[in-house]
Amino acid sequence: AQSVTQPDIHITVSEGASLELRCNYSYGATPYLFWYVQSPGQGLQLLLKYFSGDTLVQGIKGFEAEFKRSQSSFNLRKPSVHWSDAAEYFCAVGVGNFNKFYFGSGTKLNVKP
Amino acid sequence: DAGVTQSPTHLIKTRGQHVTLRCSPISGHKSVSWYQQVLGQGPQFIFQYYEKEERGRGNFPDRFSARQFPNYSSELNVNALLLGDSALYLCASSPGLLGKDAMSQYFGPGTRLLVL
Numbered sequence: 001a002q003s004v005t006q007p008d009i010h011i012t013v014s015e016g017a018s019l020e021l022r023c024n025y026s027y028g029a030t031p032y033l034f035w036y037v038q039s040p041g042q043g044l045q046l047l048l049k050y051f052s053g054d055t056l057v058q059g060i061k062g063f064e065a066e067f068k069r070s071q072s073s074f075n076l077r078k079p080s081v082h083w084s085d086a087a088e089y090f091c092a093v094g095v096g097n098f099n100k101f102y103f104g105s106g107t108k109l110n111v112k113p
Numbered sequence: 114d115a116g117v118t119q120s121p122t123h124l125i126k127t128r129g130q131h132v133t134l135r136c137s138p139i140s141g142h143k144s145v146s147w148y149q150q151v152l153g154q155g156p157q158f159i160f161q162y163y164e165k166e167e168r169g170r171g172n173f174p175d176r177f178s179a180r181q182f183p184n185y186s187s188e189l190n191v192n193a194l195l196l197g198d199s200a201l202y203l204c205a206s207s208p209g210l211l212g213k214d215a216m217s218q219y220f221g222p223g224t225r226l227l228v229l
Contacts (some may be wrong), residue, residue, distance in 0.1 A: 034216075043203055043223050090155050100171075101148075101218065103148075103155030105153075
């Protein structure tokens with residue numbers, strides 16, 4: 001069965017510090033991979049996606065993610081965090097011919113001034 | 114262009130009642146999916162509709178049903194509400210059914226349902 005694991009429930013970083021959010025997936029073939037961000041009470045905004053090709057993908061708001069097939073990982077990174085990045089981040093896997101998405105349980109990011 | 118819109122934004126119901134949630138996809142998008150997000154968890158896939166037909170269903174009871182209209186808008190219906198149905202219900206639209214078209218999902222702001 002497909003699954004997505006985000007091992008960190010909460011992360012706190014200082015403003016200006018670098019950030020890495022972890023995501024591991026379980027799926028037989030190469031999946032489509034996504035990172036979404038959700039602010040309190042809001043829907044999901046797509047940060048970036050990986051379909052194929054270059055394993056380092058750039059997204060909006062200065063985020064990037066790297067697909068590592070050998071580790072079944074798709075970690076999200078940002079070199080310098082801003083206070084406005086405080087939100088909840090979800091990793092998702094899209095499988096099959098239809099858009100069935102499997103989401104991780106999310107990582108809440110707090111940013112210290 | 115307008116994004117995915119959902120109505121209502123908030124809803125309070127009592128156990129046993131039924132509820133209808135509505136979603137309008139991005140113009141030109143033919144596929145709509147519904148997700149349930151319980152507090153503290155990631156969204157869970159409920160349904161996918163494309164060209165008015167159900168194309169995918171998650172692990173939800175028959176109390177949950179949906180339909181898609183000729184203009185590609187969609188309704189999610191939940192009967193015999195339980196306390197555990199309290200959640201944020203998200204709608205997502207995508208341009209098509211297969212491959213990258215299907216995977217390019219855009220989410221609406223959600224409807225927050227509280228069952229008392």
